[in-house]
Amino acid sequence: MHRARRGVYAKAGLARDSLVAARHGGELACVSVLRTLGVWVLDDELDSADADSPIHVWVGPSGRQHKHEGCGCKVHHEEWTRTPGLGTADAALALIQYAGCAPEERFFASLESALRQGLVTDAGRGMIRRRILKEKRWIVDLARTDADSGLESLLRFRLHLLGISLESQVSIPGITPVDFLLGGRIILEADGRENHDGPSKRHKDLMRDAVTAALGYETLRFDYAMIVYRWQIVLDAILGRMRRIGLSLPQEAAYRL
Ligand SMILES: [Zn+2]
Ligand SMILES: [Zn+2]
Structure with missing residues (x-):
């Protein structure tokens, strides 16, 4: 911890x-x-x-x-x-x-x-x-004043460098604000270890995902180890999802695929 x-x-x-x-x-x-x-x-x-x-x-x-x-x-x-x-x-x-x-x-x-x-x-x-x-x-x-964890900061910074901008701390009815929204459709959540330990965490995440799925959102979640040590997997997941739902990829990001 x-x-x-x-x-x-x-x-x-x-x-x-x-x-x-x-x-x-x-x-x-x-x-x-x-x-x-x-x-x-x-x-x-x-x-x-x-x-x-x-x-x-x-x-x-x-x-x-x-x-x-x-x-x-x-x-x-x-x-x-x-x-x-x-x-x-x-x-x-x-x-x-x-x-x-x-x-x-x-x-x-x-x-x-x-x-x-x-x-x-x-x-x-x-x-x-x-x-x-x-x-x-x-x-x-x-820099913003409302980033919940360093993981969120790393995620936003790296995507920014690729020309992908995110909306931060977005309100969605029925749940507490999501970390990021991309292209109005994709929810990105960075699960910092410090905030999310505990047995009810998984249930809460599943509930959030169900509520947002009903509204047409798609959720991708990444944890500390993924963002810090396996960034390519994180990035590929985001770009793959963007492509699938028809969001245009910035040139820098498209080049990475
Ligand atoms: Zn010294
Ligand atoms: Zn120094």
């Missing part, structure tokens, strides 16, 4: 990571901060907290760094509204750092997670947009 592991991490990992950052001469940065704030990151980033993987450390533009035993730190030099070590971890700064450190889709998913949790204000969002590379600013513009 995500939550439990985050809880464990917060107690054991945070203290250890902060100590390493301080030894190095700075404070925790980037994904190391996002984890502690409860911002959605992929499991492999989460797992890295337990292994000998890099601690991301912010030392400021000209911060002095110290040699220390076992240093594998990933160092960040951003200028910010304060100096390292003299304040509390800031989600906006961590996201700016992450934008320069992680693949675009990971930055996007973490940004949407932070926005949804209210960890980044409108002003913070503007600041993030201004301070990341120009060619990445569109990612901030694409």
Whole structure:
């Protein structure tokens, strides 16, 4: 479970990571901060907290760094509204750092997670947009504040890159809003493990699918492992369904078939 592991991490990992950052001469940065704030990151980033993987450390533009035993730190030099070590971890700064450190889709998913949790204000969002590379600013513009999970963010981001746009959190009579609607007909649901464990989950899903099928919708559901590790299968399913019901495929997507 995500939550439990985050809880464990917060107690054991945070203290250890902060100590390493301080030894190095700075404070925790980037994904190391996002984890502690409860911002959605992929499991492999989460797992890295337990292994000998890099601690991301912010030392400021000209911060002095110290040699220390076992240093594998990933160092960040951003200028910010304060100096390292003299304040509390800031989600906006961590996201700016992450934008320069992680693949675009990971930055996007973490940004949407932070926005949804209210960890980044409108002003913070503007600041993030201004301070990341120009060619990445569109990612901030694409971000919404209502993505339920990082999986939804990844799904929407990847389809966006293929020219497929989705309606998010769409209301359908008789059920709670669906994650995405594609072409007015296809419902896409991303089942994050953190929200959907439990014995009644399957029954609820079947009920949703029955209610929406009666209204003429078709549902595709994908879980964490599929979206993260088996993306081609997910994509082929979506494109296949689009084709079957006669939705035109954007050129980029058609090329993939
Ligand atoms: Zn980093
Ligand atoms: Zn170090």
